[in-house]
Amino acid sequence: MATTDALTVQEAADTTGWSPRMLRYIERAGLVVPPRSPSGYRLYGAPELQRLRTLRELLGAHDVGLAEIGFALRMRTEAGLARDVDGWLSATATRPDEVPADDWLRFEQAKHMRLLARPEPSPTN
Amino acid sequence: MATTDALTVQEAADTTGWSPRMLRYIERAGLVVPPRSPSGYRLYGAPELQRLRTLRELLGAHDVGLAEIGFALRMRTEAGLARDVDGWLSATATRPDEVPADDWLRFEQAKHMRLLARPEPSPTN
DNA sequence: GGGACCTTAGCACGACCGTGTCAAGGTTCC
DNA sequence: GGAACCTTGACACGGTCGTGCTAAGGTCCC
Secondary structure, three states: OOOOOOEOHHHHHHHHOOOHHHHHHHHHOOOOOOOEOOOOOEOEOHHHHHHHHHHHHHHHHOOOOHHHHHHHHHHHHOHHHHHHHHHHHHOOOOOOOOOOOOHHHHHHHHHHOOOOOOOOOOOOO | OOOOOOEOHHHHHHHHOOOHHHHHHHHHOOOOOOOEOOOOOEOEOHHHHHHHHHHHHHHHHOOOOHHHHHHHHHHHHOHHHHHHHHHHHHOOOOOOOOOOOOHHHHHHHHHHOOOOOOOOOOOOO
C-alpha cells in the first residue's frame, strides 16, 4: 500500500535537484520539514517532494531567497508581526494631502530599485 | 505658514535617532523617501519624521531588519510575487490527511527556531 | 561485522545587510 | 568668498545567507 514511498535525504536530493545540505538548511528555515524515522532519519514523502519542487520554481521565478520565504512564513504565523508590518506599510506611505503624482513617481522609482541598490553593475569586484 | 517645517538630513537624524547614513539607506530601500528641494536636498517633513520613528519602533519590537520590511513592501507592490509566495505557503503546508497533531508539534518546533538557527547561545564567539 | 547510508557540528567562502567614515564636489547664507 | 551644510560614491567591517565539504559518530542491512 504505497507506504514505502519515503525517500532518504540523498534520494530526495536526487529527485528534487536540491543538495542534501540544502534540504537540511530548508528544514532549518522551517519551509519543508519532513517527518523522521524512529532513529532520526528524514523521510521525504510525496508531499514534501512536491513542496521542494515548487519551492525551487518559486525561487527561480522571482528574485527571492529562502530567508525571504521564511520571513513570509513568520508573517503568517506571528500575528503581531504581520499586524505591525502591514500597519506600518499602510500608514502614510505617501500623505494623501501631498501627492501631486510627481512625488509619487519619484517614490515608484525608488522602490523599483530592486529592493536595495543595484545602481549599476559597476566592475568594482 | 508652517511650510518651514522641512528638516535636513542631519536635523531629521537628530530628531529621529537614525544617522544621516541610515536615512539615506532607508530611502534606498524605498521605505521612507522624502521629497527633495530644487537643488537636491532631502526635505523631511512631519509625515516622514513620524514614519521614521514608527519604523524604529517596528524594528525594535520584532526581530526584523530593513531588508525584511523592504521585502514586505515588495510583497504588496508586486502582485505576482505575493500570489506565488502566499500560494506556496498555503499549499500543503501540512497535508490535511496527515496531521495527527504530532507532526504539527514538530512543525511548530521547527518554525519556532527563530527563522534560521539560533539553536543555543553557544559561546562559540 | 562491515560497508553504505544517515545524523549533527564545524570550517570556508563569496555575496549581501547594516553601519561608520572619508573624499570630492555643489548649496546656502552670512 | 568662506564656513557649514548638503550630495553621491567608495572602502571597511562584522554579521548573516546560501552552499560545499569534512569529521565523528549512529543505523541499516546483508
